[in-house]
Amino acid sequence: MIHASATDVRFAEVAWSGHRHQIEYAWVGEASPQAPVMVFLHEGLGSLELWKDFPHRQACAAGCRGLVLSRWGYGRSSPRPPEVHWPVDFMHRQARNFLPAFFAAIGLDTQSTPPWLFGHSDGASIALLFASAYPDRVAGVIAAAPHIFVEDITVASIEVARQAYLTTDLRGKLARYHADPDSAFWGWNRVWLDPAFKAWNLECEIARVRCPLLAVQGRDDEYGTLAQIDTIARLAPQTRLLKLERCGHSPHRDQPEALIQAVADFLSAARHPAG
Numbered sequence: 266m267i268h269a270s271a272t273d274v275r276f277a278e279v280a281w282s283g284h285r286h287q288i289e290y291a292w293v294g295e296a297s298p299q300a301p302v303m304v305f306l307h308e309g310l311g312s313l314e315l316w317k318d319f320p321h322r323q324a325c326a327a328g329c330r331g332l333v334l335s336r337w338g339y340g341r342s343s344p345r346p347p348e349v350h351w352p353v354d355f356m357h358r359q360a361r362n363f364l365p366a367f368f369a370a371i372g373l374d375t376q377s378t379p380p381w382l383f384g385h386s387d388g389a390s391i392a393l394l395f396a397s398a399y400p401d402r403v404a405g406v407i408a409a410a411p412h413i414f415v416e417d418i419t420v421a422s423i424e425v426a427r428q429a430y431l432t433t434d435l436r437g438k439l440a441r442y443h444a445d446p447d448s449a450f451w452g453w454n455r456v457w458l459d460p461a462f463k464a465w466n467l468e469c470e471i472a473r474v475r476c477p478l479l480a481v482q483g484r485d486d487e488y489g490t491l492a493q494i495d496t497i498a499r500l501a502p503q504t505r506l507l508k509l510e511r512c513g514h515s516p517h518r519d520q521p522e523a524l525i526q527a528v529a530d531f532l533s534a535a536r537h538p539a540g
Contacts, residue, residue: 294324306388312340483512
């Protein structure tokens with residue numbers, strides 16, 4: 266398996282939200298400092314390690330240096346204290362405040378060299394929010410299984426996940442990828458099941474995205490319908506859509522080869538537009 270080994274993982278101290286956090290990250294893919302950067306933003310239960318070898322494979326296929334991180338509360342990054350609950354606008358805060366602080370901490374100048382953002386699920390929403398807030402600091406976005414509004418199917422599946430965490434070995438499985446699985450799981454699960462979260466909506470922000478955009482979703486996604494990416498395409502006409510057959514909520518696991526090729530083609534077309 267080709268992905269960041271323990272010796273490749275680094276930690277950055279990031280000052281954010283009134284505290285200093287240790288954030289784990291790793292570089293994968295192309296080694297050349299001249300290669301464009303692709304930042305991988307994980308899902309609501311994800312982490313650097315849970316991506317496995319996908320970021321390396323995708324970055325190599327696209328000719329990029331891949332930057333993979335575990336957000337605060339995930340993986341081996343500083344855990345979320347039990348008394349801290351994510352606010353309804355946590356993804357806005359992650360995009361507008363945390364990511365710039367992280368990039369500054371590792372010396373990534375997004376002003377002079379805008380990166381590509383590859384986000385999955387919550388990470389895709391964060392990528393889209395970053396592109397909306399900082400249009401000059403992103404080369405383009407690949408949004409895999411993004412959320413831009415709350416659907417009943419999403420809430421129902423997150424409730425199923427809650428029951429599984431309480432009654433099955435899901436906590437033990439997550440402990441393989443998170444130093445504090447309770448930090449990761451309850452931070453994500455409680456905010457999504459908060460009744461106030463049902464009004465959460467990114468449509469106004471999506472309409473302000475100007476960069477190249479590839480929106481990807483599986484036709485069998487158990488956490489959202491195709492209305493998510495169809496709405497993105499309506500609000501941001503430059504969007505290229507990829508709807509994958511025999512694919513659930515994790516295209517990088519269910520259809521990795523199709524996704525890797527589509528992303529490589531998308532970057533090539535964006536860098537070398539026809540005509």
